[in-house]
Amino acid sequence: MKNKNTFKRIFEYLKESKRNLIAAFICAVISVILSLIGPILIGHAIDMMITKGNVNFKSIIMILIELVVVYSFGFLFTWILTYLTNTISYNTVRSMRKDLFDKINSLPLYFFDTNAHGDIISRFINDTDAISDGLLQGITTMMTGIATIIGAIAFMVSINWIMALIVILSAPLTYFMARYITINCQKYFKAQATELGRLNGYVEEIVSGQKTVKAFSYEKKSFDNFKEVNNSLYNVGVKSQFFGALVNPSTRLINNVVYAVVGMIGSVISILGMITIGDISSFLIYSNLFSKPFNEITGVFTQIQSAAASAQRVFDILDMESEEDESQKASINKCVGNVKFEDVEFSYDKSKKLITNLSFEAESGHKIAIVGKTGAGKTTIVNLLMRFYDIDNGHIYLDGVDTKKITRDSLRSNFAMVLQETFLFGDTIANNIAYGSRDAAREEIIAAAKMADADSFIRKLPNGYDTVISDSGSNLSQGQKQLLTIARAMLQNPPIVILDEATSNIDTRTELKIQAAFEKVMEGRTSFIIAHRLSTIEGADMILVMDHGNIVEKGTHKELLKQDGVYASIYKSQFA
Numbered sequence: 418m419k420n421k422n423t424f425k426r427i428f429e430y431l432k433e434s435k436r437n438l439i440a441a442f443i444c445a446v447i448s449v450i451l452s453l454i455g456p457i458l459i460g461h462a463i464d465m466m467i468t469k470g471n472v473n474f475k476s477i478i479m480i481l482i483e484l485v486v487v488y489s490f491g492f493l494f495t496w497i498l499t500y501l502t503n504t505i506s507y508n509t510v511r512s513m514r515k516d517l518f519d520k521i522n523s524l525p526l527y528f529f530d531t532n533a534h535g536d537i538i539s540r541f542i543n544d545t546d547a548i549s550d551g552l553l554q555g556i557t558t559m560m561t562g563i564a565t566i567i568g569a570i571a572f573m574v575s576i577n578w579i580m581a582l583i584v585i586l587s588a589p590l591t592y593f594m595a596r597y598i599t600i601n602c603q604k605y606f607k608a609q610a611t612e613l614g615r616l617n618g619y620v621e622e623i624v625s626g627q628k629t630v631k632a633f634s635y636e637k638k639s640f641d642n643f644k645e646v647n648n649s650l651y652n653v654g655v656k657s658q659f660f661g662a663l664v665n666p667s668t669r670l671i672n673n674v675v676y677a678v679v680g681m682i683g684s685v686i687s688i689l690g691m692i693t694i695g696d697i698s699s700f701l702i703y704s705n706l707f708s709k710p711f712n713e714i715t716g717v718f719t720q721i722q723s724a725a726a727s728a729q730r731v732f733d734i735l736d737m738e739s740e741e742d743e744s745q746k747a748s749i750n751k752c753v754g755n756v757k758f759e760d761v762e763f764s765y766d767k768s769k770k771l772i773t774n775l776s777f778e779a780e781s782g783h784k785i786a787i788v789g790k791t792g793a794g795k796t797t798i799v800n801l802l803m804r805f806y807d808i809d810n811g812h813i814y815l816d817g818v819d820t821k822k823i824t825r826d827s828l829r830s831n832f833a834m835v836l837q838e839t840f841l842f843g844d845t846i847a848n849n850i851a852y853g854s855r856d857a858a859r860e861e862i863i864a865a866a867k868m869a870d871a872d873s874f875i876r877k878l879p880n881g882y883d884t885v886i887s888d889s890g891s892n893l894s895q896g897q898k899q900l901l902t903i904a905r906a907m908l909q910n911p912p913i914v915i916l917d918e919a920t921s922n923i924d925t926r927t928e929l930k931i932q933a934a935f936e937k938v939m940e941g942r943t944s945f946i947i948a949h950r951l952s953t954i955e956g957a958d959m960i961l962v963m964d965h966g967n968i969v970e971k972g973t974h975k976e977l978l979k980q981d982g983v984y985a986s987i988y989k990s991q992f993a
């Protein structure tokens with residue numbers, strides 16, 4: 418049932434290429450008709466050279482010329498057919514990839530947090546490739562196959578209907594044999610696509626985490642893990658081919674037996690004078706032409722099944738629930754920057770409560786520091802502020818407007834984030850700074866970089882602002898990357914900023930630079946700073962101390978020290 422639905426959905430995509438499909442079908446029919454005329458001509462030629470000294474050379478030469486013309490046109494139409502089917506298959510897969518990309522952009526962050534990135538990439542690349550191959554083979558073979566079968570039947574019946582009946586009756590046998598085998602190996606094709614995705618996921622993880630792999634001397638273990646996934650892909654691959662490869666030879670076997678039987682019967686009725694040698698020759702060619710598509714169709718069955726399994730994996734993503742449609746929601750322009758959390762409840766895993774009753778208010782221009790031990794829920798506050806995740810209960814207001822009632826885009830355009838894990842794109846430094854402000858002029862980019870104190874190091878790079886960042890910034894230091902993201906936030910110039918202090922990998926001098934840049938970016942903006950070193954937040958307007966998802970203390974540095982609670986104990990431990 419699922420398979421049937423998958424084919425139906427592939428067919429929906431094929432509809433986009435309706436014109437090309439019709440043209441391909443016409444080409445298929447013409448090339449088949451041309452290939453079917455050949456055997457009749459050959460039969461006539463044979464009948465013209467029956468006995469020694471009794472050969473009609475003139476007519477044979479005429480037939481040869483006709484044959485050359487027929488086969489030349491056959492070549493031309495087959496070539497056009499191949500070109501058209503390629504276009505159809507590429508177009509279909511292009512549309513699928515477009516839909517996939519569109520879908521990926523609309524999926525909630527939860528999807529990326531819970532799925533291996535390599536597996537998602539595999540669906541994009543390997544699975545769509547398998548669909549393309551399946552379509553290419555499937556369309557050509559089906560079109561020419563069906564036309565050849567119908568044409569060959571007509572020609573065979575016109576030559577001798579008894580022999581034709583024998584050939585035709587053998588066809589279902591071939592079909593059922595092929596079907597039986599392919600149904601049985603379908604599960605292996607599914608497993609193959611899954612294992613390929615797993616392999617992709619693993620390799621991606623190891624490549625991007627190479628530093629950690631090396632630091633922990635994990636090479637051997639990672640190689641063992643890789644071997645396990647690789648072997649399991651090998652095993653399902655071999656199993657699917659063990660059964661899949663049976664299809665073609667077994668159908669050929671049936672066809673060859675039928676071929677021999679028809680030859681024998683033909684020679685008997687020819688002795689009885691009911692059929693000429695030329696007709697038997699033509700008939701045998703037709704019987705071959707008739708059975709060939711069955712072999713080919715059954716041959717591509719495996720490929721089509723593999724394409725269907727891959728298509729299912731693509732459709733699984735397309736069927737996932739996107740973030741809620743916001744076309745009816747209002748947009749907000751630049752806000753003043755008043756933020757209010759009111760009785761907010763939220764948990765990632767709905768069976769495990771995290772934030773149960775969180776309320777606080779941040780006035781425009783204020784600096785709010787969020788502190789707490791690891792896993793306390795600091796990043797979660799950011800996730801909720803930006804609506805990367807939606808809250809389960811309560812309200813978050815921006816300038817008094819419930820953020821659920823406005824579009825995510827307009828909400829997010831009021832924020833800039835500088836995270837610990839900086840992400841840079843494989844583009845120039847200038848374009849990376851202008852990522853959130855695409856229309857920015859070069860002078861504005863440079864001014865932002867200067868404010869973030871990034872200008873001096875950028876100028877020392879081989880191509881200055883036009884230096885292309887390689888592999889998400891591996892040619893830059895951690896501190897330099899963070900300065901770039903601060904410049905990005907400066908350029909964006911939003912009313913609210915979210916800053917995540919870096920905890921590691923930064924030398925003291927760069928850290929001071931970052932601190933200074935942070936101070937500048939916070940000026941005149943509502944700012945949320947996830948602080949790890951309490952020395953940097955003494956001047957904050959409000960410090961939220963978090964534990965187990967909730968705020969356990971709230972106030973200024975002085976007030977919290979006076980309370981002598983959690984904050985005071987963390988502070989003392991850092992400055993003891």
Ligand SMILES: Nc1ncnc2c1ncn2[C@@H]1O[C@H](COP(=O)(O)OP(=O)(O)OP(=O)(O)O)[C@@H](O)[C@H]1O
Binds near residue numbers: 530766771791798
């Ligand atoms: N995407 C997620 N899915 C499920 N649980 C999550 C997810 N992200 C975080 N959590 C859990 O939610 C809790 C709060 O995590 P959060 O990342 O907000 O902590 P944090 O205070 O920012 O920690 P850190 O200082 O280590 O970054 C943790 O128990 C964490 O395991």
